[in-house]
Amino acid sequence: MSEPVVVVGGWASPFVTRVCIALRLKGVEYEFLQEAVGRKSELLLRSNPVYKKMPVLLHGGRPVCESLVILQYVDEAFSAAGKPILPADPYRRAVHRFWAEYADAKLHSPLRTLRGMVGGDKADAAEQVSAALRQLEEAFVECSGGKPYFGGDDVGFLDIVVGSYIGWFGAAERIAGLPVLDEARTPRLAAWAVRFCAHEAVGDLVPDAARLVEFGEVLRAALAANASSRP
Amino acid sequence: MSEPVVVVGGWASPFVTRVCIALRLKGVEYEFLQEAVGRKSELLLRSNPVYKKMPVLLHGGRPVCESLVILQYVDEAFSAAGKPILPADPYRRAVHRFWAEYADAKLHSPLRTLRGMVGGDKADAAEQVSAALRQLEEAFVECSGGKPYFGGDDVGFLDIVVGSYIGWFGAAERIAGLPVLDEARTPRLAAWAVRFCAHEAVGDLVPDAARLVEFGEVLRAALAANASSRP
Structure with missing residues:
Protein backbone atom coordinates (compact mmCIF):
# COMPACT_ATOMS: atom_id res chain seq x y z
CA MET A 1 0.00 0.00 0.00
CA PHE A 78 6.47 9.97 -7.67
CA SER A 79 8.71 9.80 -10.73
CA ALA A 80 6.94 6.72 -12.10
CA ALA A 81 3.50 8.35 -11.76
CA GLY A 82 1.76 10.87 -14.01
CA LYS A 83 3.54 13.53 -16.01
CA PRO A 84 7.05 14.84 -15.31
CA ILE A 85 7.08 18.30 -13.71
CA LEU A 86 10.62 19.47 -14.52
CA PRO A 87 11.95 19.04 -18.08
CA ALA A 88 14.32 16.11 -18.69
CA ASP A 89 17.13 18.21 -20.18
CA PRO A 90 19.58 19.61 -17.56
CA TYR A 91 19.81 23.02 -19.23
CA ARG A 92 16.04 23.42 -19.47
CA ARG A 93 15.75 22.31 -15.82
CA ALA A 94 18.18 25.08 -14.83
CA VAL A 95 16.23 27.67 -16.85
CA HIS A 96 12.95 26.60 -15.19
CA ARG A 97 14.52 26.76 -11.71
CA PHE A 98 16.00 30.19 -12.41
CA TRP A 99 12.69 31.73 -13.50
CA ALA A 100 10.71 30.02 -10.73
CA GLU A 101 12.95 31.67 -8.10
CA TYR A 102 12.64 34.94 -10.03
CA ALA A 103 8.83 34.78 -10.03
CA ASP A 104 8.68 34.24 -6.26
CA ALA A 105 11.28 36.95 -5.59
CA LYS A 106 9.50 39.56 -7.72
CA LEU A 107 5.76 38.83 -7.56
CA HIS A 108 4.83 37.85 -4.01
CA SER A 109 5.69 41.02 -2.10
CA PRO A 110 4.16 43.64 -4.49
CA LEU A 111 1.03 41.47 -4.90
CA ARG A 112 0.57 41.62 -1.10
CA THR A 113 0.83 45.41 -1.27
CA LEU A 114 -1.73 45.56 -4.11
CA ARG A 115 -4.11 43.32 -2.14
CA GLY A 116 -3.82 45.64 0.87
CA MET A 117 -2.28 42.92 3.10
CA VAL A 118 0.73 45.13 3.83
CA GLY A 119 1.42 48.84 3.38
CA GLY A 120 3.29 50.45 0.51
CA ASP A 121 2.57 52.44 -2.63
CA LYS A 122 0.12 50.54 -4.84
CA ALA A 123 1.04 52.23 -8.15
CA ASP A 124 4.67 51.38 -7.43
CA ALA A 125 3.75 47.77 -6.61
CA ALA A 126 1.69 47.46 -9.83
CA GLU A 127 4.70 48.67 -11.84
CA GLN A 128 6.94 46.09 -10.08
CA VAL A 129 4.53 43.27 -10.94
CA SER A 130 4.21 44.51 -14.51
CA ALA A 131 8.01 44.70 -14.94
CA ALA A 132 8.34 41.13 -13.62
CA LEU A 133 5.58 39.91 -15.95
CA ARG A 134 7.30 41.52 -18.95
CA GLN A 135 10.47 39.59 -18.03
CA LEU A 136 8.41 36.42 -17.63
CA GLU A 137 6.84 37.04 -21.06
CA GLU A 138 10.37 36.94 -22.50
CA ALA A 139 11.05 33.79 -20.47
CA PHE A 140 7.85 32.29 -21.90
CA VAL A 141 9.07 32.85 -25.46
CA GLU A 142 12.42 31.23 -24.54
CA CYS A 143 10.97 28.27 -22.62
CA SER A 144 7.91 27.42 -24.69
CA GLY A 145 9.60 27.55 -28.10
CA GLY A 146 6.25 28.40 -29.71
CA LYS A 147 4.36 25.67 -27.82
CA PRO A 148 1.42 26.36 -25.44
CA TYR A 149 3.22 26.19 -22.08
CA PHE A 150 6.48 27.15 -20.36
CA GLY A 151 6.97 23.36 -20.21
CA GLY A 152 6.36 23.02 -23.98
CA ASP A 153 3.50 20.73 -24.96
CA ASP A 154 2.27 20.36 -21.39
CA VAL A 155 2.36 22.30 -18.12
CA GLY A 156 5.56 21.94 -16.09
CA PHE A 157 7.45 23.41 -13.14
CA LEU A 158 7.45 27.03 -14.30
CA ASP A 159 3.81 26.90 -15.44
CA ILE A 160 2.82 25.66 -11.99
CA VAL A 161 4.88 28.30 -10.15
CA VAL A 162 3.73 31.33 -12.19
CA GLY A 163 0.23 29.88 -12.65
CA SER A 164 -0.33 29.65 -8.89
CA TYR A 165 -0.40 33.49 -8.83
CA ILE A 166 -3.14 33.88 -11.48
CA GLY A 167 -5.98 34.19 -8.93
CA TRP A 168 -3.95 36.78 -7.04
CA PHE A 169 -3.40 38.80 -10.25
CA GLY A 170 -7.17 39.11 -10.65
CA ALA A 171 -7.77 39.86 -6.96
CA ALA A 172 -5.03 42.51 -6.95
CA GLU A 173 -6.56 44.17 -10.03
CA ARG A 174 -9.98 44.39 -8.38
CA ILE A 175 -8.74 45.58 -4.99
CA ALA A 176 -6.20 48.14 -6.23
CA GLY A 177 -8.10 49.15 -9.38
CA LEU A 178 -4.89 48.85 -11.38
CA PRO A 179 -4.06 46.56 -14.33
CA VAL A 180 -1.81 43.60 -13.42
CA LEU A 181 -1.79 40.79 -16.00
CA ASP A 182 -2.44 43.09 -18.94
CA GLU A 183 -3.19 41.80 -22.44
CA ALA A 184 -1.69 44.94 -24.00
CA ARG A 185 1.67 44.65 -22.23
CA THR A 186 2.04 40.85 -21.94
CA PRO A 187 -0.26 39.32 -24.57
CA ARG A 188 1.42 35.89 -24.59
CA LEU A 189 1.22 35.53 -20.79
CA ALA A 190 -2.41 36.70 -20.79
CA ALA A 191 -3.31 34.01 -23.35
CA TRP A 192 -1.21 31.42 -21.49
CA ALA A 193 -3.07 32.18 -18.22
CA VAL A 194 -6.41 31.34 -19.87
CA ARG A 195 -4.97 28.08 -21.24
CA PHE A 196 -3.40 27.20 -17.89
CA CYS A 197 -6.65 27.65 -15.94
CA ALA A 198 -8.49 25.45 -18.46
CA HIS A 199 -5.95 22.59 -18.06
CA GLU A 200 -7.38 19.38 -16.57
CA ALA A 201 -4.75 19.31 -13.77
CA VAL A 202 -5.52 22.90 -12.77
CA GLY A 203 -9.32 23.32 -12.97
CA ASP A 204 -10.65 24.76 -9.72
CA LEU A 205 -7.29 24.73 -7.93
CA VAL A 206 -6.45 28.29 -8.99
CA PRO A 207 -8.77 30.27 -6.70
CA ASP A 208 -11.38 32.54 -8.22
CA ALA A 209 -10.40 36.23 -8.01
CA ALA A 210 -13.76 37.31 -6.52
CA ARG A 211 -13.46 34.67 -3.78
CA LEU A 212 -9.90 35.84 -3.05
CA VAL A 213 -11.15 39.44 -2.71
CA GLU A 214 -13.72 38.26 -0.10
CA PHE A 215 -11.11 36.14 1.66
CA GLY A 216 -8.79 39.15 1.84
CA GLU A 217 -11.47 41.04 3.77
CA VAL A 218 -11.84 38.16 6.26
CA LEU A 219 -8.07 37.90 6.65
CA ARG A 220 -7.55 41.64 7.19
CA ALA A 221 -10.33 41.65 9.80
CA ALA A 222 -8.72 38.67 11.59
CA LEU A 223 -5.30 40.34 11.55
CA ALA A 224 -6.78 43.60 12.89
CA ALA A 225 -8.65 41.71 15.66
CA ASN A 226 -5.42 39.87 16.57
CA ALA A 227 -3.50 43.15 16.69
CA SER A 228 -6.10 44.93 18.85
CA SER A 229 -6.37 42.00 21.30
CA ARG A 230 -2.63 42.14 22.08
CA PRO A 231 -1.84 43.71 25.46
CA MET B 1 35.16 16.74 -27.69
CA PHE B 78 27.80 15.87 -15.64
CA SER B 79 25.86 13.04 -14.02
CA ALA B 80 28.20 10.39 -15.40
CA ALA B 81 31.30 12.18 -14.10
CA GLY B 82 32.78 12.25 -10.58
CA LYS B 83 30.75 12.06 -7.41
CA PRO B 84 27.04 12.84 -7.10
CA ILE B 85 26.33 16.19 -5.42
CA LEU B 86 22.74 15.72 -4.28
CA PRO B 87 21.76 12.50 -2.47
CA ALA B 88 19.93 9.87 -4.55
CA ASP B 89 16.95 9.53 -2.19
CA PRO B 90 14.12 12.05 -2.93
CA TYR B 91 13.48 12.80 0.74
CA ARG B 92 17.15 13.44 1.47
CA ARG B 93 17.35 15.65 -1.65
CA ALA B 94 14.43 17.72 -0.30
CA VAL B 95 16.10 18.05 3.11
CA HIS B 96 19.38 19.20 1.50
CA ARG B 97 17.54 21.74 -0.67
CA PHE B 98 15.58 23.07 2.32
CA TRP B 99 18.70 23.68 4.43
CA ALA B 100 20.70 25.10 1.52
CA GLU B 101 18.05 27.80 0.99
CA TYR B 102 17.98 28.34 4.76
CA ALA B 103 21.77 28.84 4.90
CA ASP B 104 21.71 31.46 2.15
CA ALA B 105 18.67 33.23 3.63
CA LYS B 106 20.17 33.44 7.12
CA LEU B 107 23.96 33.71 6.74
CA HIS B 108 24.75 36.01 3.83
CA SER B 109 23.27 39.29 5.03
CA PRO B 110 24.56 39.27 8.66
CA LEU B 111 28.00 38.13 7.47
CA ARG B 112 28.15 41.24 5.25
CA THR B 113 27.32 43.37 8.27
CA LEU B 114 30.03 41.67 10.35
CA ARG B 115 32.57 42.21 7.57
CA GLY B 116 31.69 45.93 7.47
CA MET B 117 30.43 45.74 3.86
CA VAL B 118 27.06 47.18 4.88
CA GLY B 119 25.83 48.99 7.98
CA GLY B 120 23.95 47.45 10.89
CA ASP B 121 24.59 46.36 14.46
CA LYS B 122 27.49 43.87 14.55
CA ALA B 123 26.58 42.20 17.86
CA ASP B 124 23.07 41.66 16.50
CA ALA B 125 24.47 40.24 13.23
CA ALA B 126 26.79 37.88 15.17
CA GLU B 127 23.80 36.59 17.13
CA GLN B 128 21.85 36.02 13.87
CA VAL B 129 24.73 34.01 12.40
CA SER B 130 25.12 32.04 15.62
CA ALA B 131 21.39 31.23 15.75
CA ALA B 132 21.52 30.01 12.14
CA LEU B 133 24.60 27.89 12.85
CA ARG B 134 22.90 26.28 15.85
CA GLN B 135 20.00 25.32 13.54
CA LEU B 136 22.49 24.01 10.98
CA GLU B 137 24.21 21.99 13.72
CA GLU B 138 20.86 20.25 14.28
CA ALA B 139 20.52 19.79 10.52
CA PHE B 140 24.02 18.27 10.49
CA VAL B 141 22.99 15.66 13.07
CA GLU B 142 19.87 14.85 10.99
CA CYS B 143 21.62 14.76 7.61
CA SER B 144 24.93 13.12 8.46
CA GLY B 145 23.51 10.29 10.56
CA GLY B 146 26.80 10.08 12.49
CA LYS B 147 28.94 10.18 9.33
CA PRO B 148 31.54 12.89 8.59
CA TYR B 149 29.55 15.12 6.21
CA PHE B 150 26.06 16.52 5.65
CA GLY B 151 26.16 14.25 2.59
CA GLY B 152 27.09 11.22 4.71
CA ASP B 153 30.34 9.50 3.78
CA ASP B 154 31.33 12.25 1.34
CA VAL B 155 30.70 15.95 0.79
CA GLY B 156 27.45 16.79 -0.99
CA PHE B 157 25.14 19.69 -1.85
CA LEU B 158 24.66 21.01 1.68
CA ASP B 159 28.36 20.61 2.57
CA ILE B 160 29.26 22.69 -0.49
CA VAL B 161 26.68 25.41 0.26
CA VAL B 162 27.49 25.87 3.97
CA GLY B 163 31.19 25.16 3.40
CA SER B 164 31.49 28.01 0.92
CA TYR B 165 30.96 30.43 3.85
CA ILE B 166 33.81 29.04 6.02
CA GLY B 167 36.36 31.66 4.89
CA TRP B 168 33.80 34.39 5.57
CA PHE B 169 33.18 33.04 9.09
CA GLY B 170 36.89 33.51 9.87
CA ALA B 171 37.09 36.92 8.19
CA ALA B 172 33.96 38.13 10.02
CA GLU B 173 35.46 36.97 13.35
CA ARG B 174 38.65 38.94 12.74
CA ILE B 175 37.00 42.11 11.46
CA ALA B 176 34.20 42.31 14.03
CA GLY B 177 36.16 40.78 16.94
CA LEU B 178 33.17 38.56 17.70
CA PRO B 179 32.93 34.74 17.72
CA VAL B 180 31.11 33.28 14.68
CA LEU B 181 31.72 29.55 14.11
CA ASP B 182 32.23 28.77 17.79
CA GLU B 183 33.44 25.38 19.04
CA ALA B 184 31.60 25.87 22.34
CA ARG B 185 28.19 26.52 20.74
CA THR B 186 28.40 24.39 17.61
CA PRO B 187 31.11 21.77 18.23
CA ARG B 188 30.00 19.40 15.45
CA LEU B 189 29.97 22.14 12.80
CA ALA B 190 33.35 23.44 13.98
CA ALA B 191 34.86 19.94 13.58
CA TRP B 192 33.04 19.48 10.24
CA ALA B 193 34.51 22.76 8.92
CA VAL B 194 38.05 21.51 9.56
CA ARG B 195 37.25 18.21 7.79
CA PHE B 196 35.58 20.03 4.89
CA CYS B 197 38.57 22.32 4.25
CA ALA B 198 40.92 19.31 4.27
CA HIS B 199 38.83 17.49 1.61
CA GLU B 200 40.62 16.89 -1.71
CA ALA B 201 37.85 18.62 -3.73
CA VAL B 202 37.98 21.70 -1.50
CA GLY B 203 41.63 22.40 -0.77
CA ASP B 204 42.48 26.02 -1.58
CA LEU B 205 39.04 26.87 -3.00
CA VAL B 206 37.74 28.09 0.38
CA PRO B 207 39.55 31.44 0.65
CA ASP B 208 41.88 32.03 3.57
CA ALA B 209 40.30 34.31 6.23
CA ALA B 210 43.34 36.64 6.37
CA ARG B 211 43.25 37.11 2.59
CA LEU B 212 39.50 37.85 2.77
CA VAL B 213 40.16 40.50 5.43
CA GLU B 214 42.68 42.20 3.09
CA PHE B 215 40.29 41.86 0.15
CA GLY B 216 37.52 43.50 2.19
CA GLU B 217 39.72 46.57 2.65
CA VAL B 218 40.35 46.79 -1.11
CA LEU B 219 36.64 46.34 -1.83
CA ARG B 220 35.51 48.95 0.68
CA ALA B 221 38.04 51.43 -0.75
CA ALA B 222 36.79 50.76 -4.30
CA LEU B 223 33.15 51.19 -3.22
CA ALA B 224 34.01 54.47 -1.43
CA ALA B 225 35.92 55.74 -4.51
CA ASN B 226 32.98 54.82 -6.75
CA ALA B 227 30.55 56.60 -4.44
CA SER B 228 32.67 59.77 -4.23
CA SER B 229 33.24 59.90 -8.02
CA ARG B 230 29.49 60.01 -8.70
CA PRO B 231 28.22 63.46 -9.75
Missing part, protein backbone atom coordinates in the same frame (compact mmCIF):
# COMPACT_ATOMS: atom_id res chain seq x y z
CA SER A 2 1.29 3.47 -0.82
CA GLU A 3 2.06 5.88 2.01
CA PRO A 4 -0.56 8.56 2.70
CA VAL A 5 0.00 12.04 1.25
CA VAL A 6 -1.30 15.06 3.17
CA VAL A 7 -1.15 18.77 2.30
CA VAL A 8 -1.33 21.19 5.23
CA GLY A 9 -2.25 24.69 4.06
CA GLY A 10 -4.88 27.19 2.99
CA TRP A 11 -6.73 27.28 -0.34
CA ALA A 12 -5.93 30.98 -0.91
CA SER A 13 -2.12 30.65 -0.80
CA PRO A 14 -0.33 30.41 -4.17
CA PHE A 15 2.37 28.35 -2.45
CA VAL A 16 -0.28 25.80 -1.44
CA THR A 17 -2.08 25.94 -4.81
CA ARG A 18 1.07 24.92 -6.67
CA VAL A 19 1.60 21.83 -4.48
CA CYS A 20 -1.96 20.64 -5.16
CA ILE A 21 -1.56 21.19 -8.92
CA ALA A 22 1.69 19.18 -8.90
CA LEU A 23 0.04 16.29 -7.06
CA ARG A 24 -2.90 16.28 -9.45
CA LEU A 25 -0.53 16.39 -12.44
CA LYS A 26 1.15 13.29 -10.99
CA GLY A 27 -2.19 11.63 -10.31
CA VAL A 28 -1.36 11.34 -6.59
CA GLU A 29 -4.33 11.17 -4.22
CA TYR A 30 -3.97 13.42 -1.19
CA GLU A 31 -5.81 14.65 1.85
CA PHE A 32 -6.07 18.44 2.24
CA LEU A 33 -5.98 19.81 5.80
CA GLN A 34 -7.25 23.40 5.68
CA GLU A 35 -5.59 25.72 8.20
CA ALA A 36 -7.93 28.09 10.09
CA VAL A 37 -7.51 31.82 9.39
CA GLY A 38 -5.18 33.54 11.86
CA ARG A 39 -4.34 30.45 13.90
CA LYS A 40 -1.65 27.89 13.04
CA SER A 41 -2.38 24.23 13.76
CA GLU A 42 -0.18 22.15 16.04
CA LEU A 43 0.51 19.90 13.05
CA LEU A 44 1.81 22.85 10.98
CA LEU A 45 3.99 24.16 13.83
CA ARG A 46 5.39 20.70 14.54
CA SER A 47 5.97 19.88 10.86
CA ASN A 48 7.69 23.16 9.93
CA PRO A 49 9.34 24.36 13.15
CA VAL A 50 11.88 26.50 11.26
CA TYR A 51 9.50 28.77 9.30
CA LYS A 52 6.08 27.80 10.77
CA LYS A 53 4.61 28.40 7.29
CA MET A 54 2.29 26.59 4.91
CA PRO A 55 2.39 24.51 2.80
CA VAL A 56 3.72 21.37 4.40
CA LEU A 57 3.57 18.10 2.47
CA LEU A 58 3.45 15.01 4.67
CA HIS A 59 4.39 11.81 2.87
CA GLY A 60 4.17 8.73 5.08
CA GLY A 61 4.26 11.18 8.00
CA ARG A 62 7.56 12.80 6.94
CA PRO A 63 7.30 16.58 6.38
CA VAL A 64 8.62 18.44 3.34
CA CYS A 65 8.55 22.26 3.54
CA GLU A 66 9.01 25.21 1.15
CA SER A 67 6.88 25.04 -1.98
CA LEU A 68 9.64 24.89 -4.62
CA VAL A 69 11.35 22.11 -2.63
CA ILE A 70 8.01 20.29 -2.39
CA LEU A 71 7.38 20.51 -6.17
CA GLN A 72 10.75 18.91 -6.88
CA TYR A 73 10.12 16.29 -4.19
CA VAL A 74 6.76 15.40 -5.76
CA ASP A 75 8.45 15.08 -9.16
CA GLU A 76 11.18 12.80 -7.77
CA ALA A 77 9.26 10.76 -5.19
CA SER B 2 33.39 18.03 -24.59
CA GLU B 3 32.04 21.58 -24.54
CA PRO B 4 34.15 24.17 -22.69
CA VAL B 5 33.17 25.08 -19.13
CA VAL B 6 33.84 28.62 -17.89
CA VAL B 7 33.17 30.18 -14.48
CA VAL B 8 32.75 33.96 -14.43
CA GLY B 9 33.20 35.32 -10.91
CA GLY B 10 35.47 36.44 -8.10
CA TRP B 11 37.52 34.20 -5.81
CA ALA B 12 36.20 35.90 -2.65
CA SER B 13 32.49 35.19 -3.25
CA PRO B 14 31.02 32.15 -1.46
CA PHE B 15 28.57 31.80 -4.34
CA VAL B 16 31.48 31.44 -6.74
CA THR B 17 33.48 29.20 -4.39
CA ARG B 18 30.69 26.65 -4.26
CA VAL B 19 30.49 26.36 -8.07
CA CYS B 20 34.24 25.66 -8.29
CA ILE B 21 34.02 23.02 -5.53
CA ALA B 22 31.14 21.30 -7.35
CA LEU B 23 33.08 21.22 -10.63
CA ARG B 24 36.18 19.82 -8.91
CA LEU B 25 34.05 17.20 -7.14
CA LYS B 26 32.77 16.16 -10.56
CA GLY B 27 36.27 16.21 -12.03
CA VAL B 28 35.20 18.77 -14.64
CA GLU B 29 37.99 20.97 -16.03
CA TYR B 30 37.04 24.65 -16.22
CA GLU B 31 38.43 28.05 -17.04
CA PHE B 32 38.07 30.71 -14.33
CA LEU B 33 37.48 34.29 -15.51
CA GLN B 34 38.19 36.59 -12.56
CA GLU B 35 36.00 39.71 -12.45
CA ALA B 36 37.79 42.99 -11.63
CA VAL B 37 36.85 44.67 -8.32
CA GLY B 38 34.09 47.25 -8.70
CA ARG B 39 33.61 46.82 -12.45
CA LYS B 40 31.42 44.17 -14.11
CA SER B 41 32.66 42.61 -17.34
CA GLU B 42 30.65 42.76 -20.55
CA LEU B 43 30.54 38.96 -20.46
CA LEU B 44 28.96 38.95 -16.98
CA LEU B 45 26.39 41.62 -17.91
CA ARG B 46 25.50 39.84 -21.15
CA SER B 47 25.32 36.38 -19.52
CA ASN B 48 23.20 37.39 -16.52
CA PRO B 49 21.12 40.36 -17.74
CA VAL B 50 18.44 39.81 -15.07
CA TYR B 51 20.57 40.04 -11.92
CA LYS B 52 23.98 41.13 -13.32
CA LYS B 53 25.61 39.04 -10.57
CA MET B 54 28.36 36.46 -10.31
CA PRO B 55 28.74 33.53 -10.61
CA VAL B 56 27.81 32.63 -14.14
CA LEU B 57 28.62 29.17 -15.46
CA LEU B 58 29.05 29.00 -19.21
CA HIS B 59 28.76 25.51 -20.65
CA GLY B 60 29.29 25.37 -24.39
CA GLY B 61 28.61 29.13 -24.34
CA ARG B 62 25.18 28.78 -22.68
CA PRO B 63 24.88 30.67 -19.38
CA VAL B 64 23.53 29.24 -16.12
CA CYS B 65 22.97 31.75 -13.28
CA GLU B 66 22.23 31.64 -9.53
CA SER B 67 24.59 29.44 -7.53
CA LEU B 68 22.10 26.86 -6.22
CA VAL B 69 20.71 26.44 -9.74
CA ILE B 70 24.26 26.03 -11.05
CA LEU B 71 25.13 23.34 -8.46
CA GLN B 72 22.12 21.28 -9.51
CA TYR B 73 22.95 21.86 -13.18
CA VAL B 74 26.51 20.63 -12.64
CA ASP B 75 25.16 17.53 -10.88
CA GLU B 76 22.73 16.79 -13.72
CA ALA B 77 24.75 17.85 -16.79
